[in-house]
Amino acid sequence: MQPLRKTRILEWADASVAPSVCRAIALAGRIAADFGASVMHGGEGMAAFYRSAPAYLAIGKSASAGMAVDTDAVLVGQGAENAAAVSPARAVVTVSLKPAGEEPSPASAFTIMASAGVLDVIGDPERAPLRLPGAQLDLSAGLSAYTALAGLLVGGGGKASVSLLDVAIWLNWKNIVMAHVNGTAPSRKGRGAEWQTLRCKDGWVALVYREGDWAAVKKLIGDPAMDAPELEDRGMRRRNAKWIADRAEKAFSTMTRSDIAAFSRANRIPLGPVQLPQELFDEPQYRERGFFAETESGPMPRLPVLWNGAAFQPGGRSA
Amino acid sequence: MTIKAKPLAGIRVLDLGIITAGAATSAILADLGAEVIKVESPTYRDPFRIWVAMREEDKKKLSPHFRATNRGKRSVAINVKTPEGRACLLKLAEHCDVVVENFRRGVMDNLGIGFAALKAANPKIVLASISSQGETGPDALYVSYGSTLESMAGMAWLTGYAGEAPMVSGVDLNYPDQVVAIFAAGVICTALQDRERNEALHLDLSQRELTSFLISDAFAETLPDDAQPSNPRLGNGDPEFFLQDCFQAMDGRWVALSVTEAERQRLEDLAGSGGIAPWIAAQDAEKAAASLQEAGLAAAVNLSGEAVLAAQEWQAGMTTASDGQPLKGSPFVIDGLDARPDEIGDFGAETVAVLKEIAGFTDRDLAHLADAGAIPAPVKELPKELL
Numbered sequence: 001m002q003p004l005r006k007t008r009i010l011e012w013a014d015a016s017v018a019p020s021v022c023r024a025i026a027l028a029g030r031i032a033a034d035f036g037a038s039v040m041h042g043g044e045g046m047a048a049f050y051r052s053a054p055a056y057l058a059i060g061k062s063a064s065a066g067m068a069v070d071t072d073a074v075l076v077g078q079g080a081e082n083a084a085a086v087s088p089a090r091a092v093v094t095v096s097l098k099p100a101g102e103e104p105s106p107a108s109a110f111t112i113m114a115s116a117g118v119l120d121v122i123g124d125p126e127r128a129p130l131r132l133p134g135a136q137l138d139l140s141a142g143l144s145a146y147t148a149l150a151g152l153l154v155g156g157g158g159k160a161s162v163s164l165l166d167v168a169i170w171l172n173w174k175n176i177v178m179a180h181v182n183g184t185a186p187s188r189k190g191r192g193a194e195w196q197t198l199r200c201k202d203g204w205v206a207l208v209y210r211e212g213d214w215a216a217v218k219k220l221i222g223d224p225a226m227d228a229p230e231l232e233d234r235g236m237r238r239r240n241a242k243w244i245a246d247r248a249e250k251a252f253s254t255m256t257r258s259d260i261a262a263f264s265r266a267n268r269i270p271l272g273p274v275q276l277p278q279e280l281f282d283e284p285q286y287r288e289r290g291f292f293a294e295t296e297s298g299p300m301p302r303l304p305v306l307w308n309g310a311a312f313q314p315g316g317r318s319a
Numbered sequence: 320m321t322i323k324a325k326p327l328a329g330i331r332v333l334d335l336g337i338i339t340a341g342a343a344t345s346a347i348l349a350d351l352g353a354e355v356i357k358v359e360s361p362t363y364r365d366p367f368r369i370w371v372a373m374r375e376e377d378k379k380k381l382s383p384h385f386r387a388t389n390r391g392k393r394s395v396a397i398n399v400k401t402p403e404g405r406a407c408l409l410k411l412a413e414h415c416d417v418v419v420e421n422f423r424r425g426v427m428d429n430l431g432i433g434f435a436a437l438k439a440a441n442p443k444i445v446l447a448s449i450s451s452q453g454e455t456g457p458d459a460l461y462v463s464y465g466s467t468l469e470s471m472a473g474m475a476w477l478t479g480y481a482g483e484a485p486m487v488s489g490v491d492l493n494y495p496d497q498v499v500a501i502f503a504a505g506v507i508c509t510a511l512q513d514r515e516r517n518e519a520l521h522l523d524l525s526q527r528e529l530t531s532f533l534i535s536d537a538f539a540e541t542l543p544d545d546a547q548p549s550n551p552r553l554g555n556g557d558p559e560f561f562l563q564d565c566f567q568a569m570d571g572r573w574v575a576l577s578v579t580e581a582e583r584q585r586l587e588d589l590a591g592s593g594g595i596a597p598w599i600a601a602q603d604a605e606k607a608a609a610s611l612q613e614a615g616l617a618a619a620v621n622l623s624g625e626a627v628l629a630a631q632e633w634q635a636g637m638t639t640a641s642d643g644q645p646l647k648g649s650p651f652v653i654d655g656l657d658a659r660p661d662e663i664g665d666f667g668a669e670t671v672a673v674l675k676e677i678a679g680f681t682d683r684d685l686a687h688l689a690d691a692g693a694i695p696a697p698v699k700e701l702p703k704e705l706l
Contacts, residue, residue, distance in 0.1 A: 105612050120623050130478070130479070147347065169633045170650040193490070204475075204485050272466070276550070
């Protein structure tokens with residue numbers, strides 16, 4: 001059950017390649033390794049990245065002597081395409097911060113999220129725009145690089161490119177569509193957001209719901225003021241989101257996350273308890289599905305797919 | 320190296336995906352060259368068709384979100400709640416390589432089109448089930464949207480202003496719904512490239528698990544028995560940078576800035592002893608960002624969605640319909656491929672063509688299916704004597 005068991009992949013980045021690009025390449029390589037590929041890495045950029053990279057990105061990989069090593073596919077940071085030309089690989093995926101051909105200017109994943117409008121939708125309207133946590137854009141680009149690579153392998157080879165800017169814009173597509181339709185795009189709304197986290201007795205819970213869930217949400221909040229006929233209209237609810245959040249938070253102050261989750265389960269509504277990362281090690285859902293795999297570096301999330309019910313171990317054949 | 324054909328040329332996908340996660344997965348497969356047949360029921364259309372309708376007068380209009388997500392597909396209407404419709408769908412599945420679905424768990428089996436039925440119809444089928452929580456486990460039936468999963472997967476805990484409440488990306492971004500489509504398409508391609516696979520395959524993809532997978536750093540920095548909450552929210556801060564944040568300029572706009580330790584001196588040379596915040600606050604955002612970039616620092620003006628649309632600085636991330644509406648593009652570029660897919664036709668527009676060309680139904684079969692309520696009637700493409 002290792003679909004890439006016969007595939008050899010090389011990750012390559014020169015010293016000039018940004019750490020965000022190296023991280024994207026490393027995630028794509030990690031996924032390939034889990035699927036059974038033999039994954040090597042080379043170039044000064046990847047070497048520097050792996051010197052301080054977390055174990056989950058390095059697991060199952062080995063260092064390579066050079067680009068000319070016999071591989072089926074190469075994941076390469078922009079700037080090393082000439083080096084990639086000597087590779088015998090049939091599939092080459094180039095990863096960069098910005099699309100090829102764009103005028104070079106200093107950028108980071110964070111400033112790219114600003115340029116793509118992603119920052120603009122998270123946070124409070126009067127305060128600084130906020131990023132997605134961790135290195136989400138790098139990792140999203142890593143998913144894209146892996147998918148491009150896997151597609152090329154189906155087709156027998158070819159070249160593909162992934163830029164963090166295009167990935168960020170792709171992620172933010174809804175706001176670009178709404179900008180065209182309405183002339184303005186949704187911006188961050190903070191306490192006025194339709195979906196947001198609210199305090200409850202023992203932490204936070206995400207108030208998330210759709211049109212058909214409103215009756216059950218009202219029942220959970222248990223406040224007769226929510227029965228106002230005008231609030232049956234979604235547009236009115238969005239305009240009064242802060243007022244709804246205030247009333248809901250007051251009601252939630254006597255409920256635990258478990259209480260709210262139990263109500264949500266019973267009434268089939270999508271409110272979500274905010275869970276701490278450390279709580280998830282013992283989360284029944286994750287335990288039953290074996291989501292955390294034991295590795296030499298400690299418990300680590302496995303690849304989030306089951307293949308006819310079976311899981312892939314981090315690092316694949318080397319695990 | 321030149322590409323001779325689209326990577327997924329000859330691959331046929333039966334797309335039962337709805338809203339974003341499933342439908343966008345199939346759209347990426349279409350970008351890679353697969354023939355994607357989007358099947359909806361006359362009694363249950365993709366809810367995305369009316370997703371954004373907040374005004375009564377808009378409720379019958381096709382949602383721009385649906386158009387944006389379902390480009391590059393053929394639209395087919397089959398009512399699988401009828402025995403004839405179910406048999407029709409399974410016959411179509413015989414001629415497909417992949418089925419994509421993201422219904423609530425149990426719906427596929429209840430309709431009689433679950434993995435066992437698909438496998439009986441096509442012994443090499445790949446069924447990609449994209450669910451909120453996974454096929455199994457005590458939360459398999461927990462109704463969730465993207466931001467529900469951000470919360471339950473640990474990501475919301477990491478999002479927000481430093482020292483303040485956790486946050487979700489919210490209805491306007493709904494991050495987990497977006498990334499799962501990229502990952503699911505990659506997993507499906509992985510299955511397809513394994514030429515030695517000789518059995519049907521059920522891919523069980525959990526969005527919650529993917530969301531946790533993407534915060535693997537956080538699990539590395541905590542221990543299961545930690546008594547105190549770890550992983551504090553950092554706002555825009557990042558340990559890899561000496562400074563990373565947004566600063567408000569004189570014109571009210573925000574400038575995003577990332578400065579490494581090695582670049583610290585350049586920042587101090589530019590901003591002087593007063594610091595960067597007042598330096599940016601004393602000028603317009605565009606001017607500040609340009610000066611920072613000239614100094615070799617990563618900086619950009621925070622753009623709104625409408626500014627991103629106006630700038631159109633993408634290569635592939637978005638594309639455009641003939642009437643100018645932006646459509647979802649691709650998160651990657653395949654050299655030599657046209658990245659401008661056709662728009663999807665009207666609801667069920669290609670039902671007859673697909674069932675005849677691909678599944679081999681005759682006009683008489685189609686008339687029977689219409690009579691049984693399995694496909695919408697009347698079927699105007701049929702000879703008059705069969706109507």
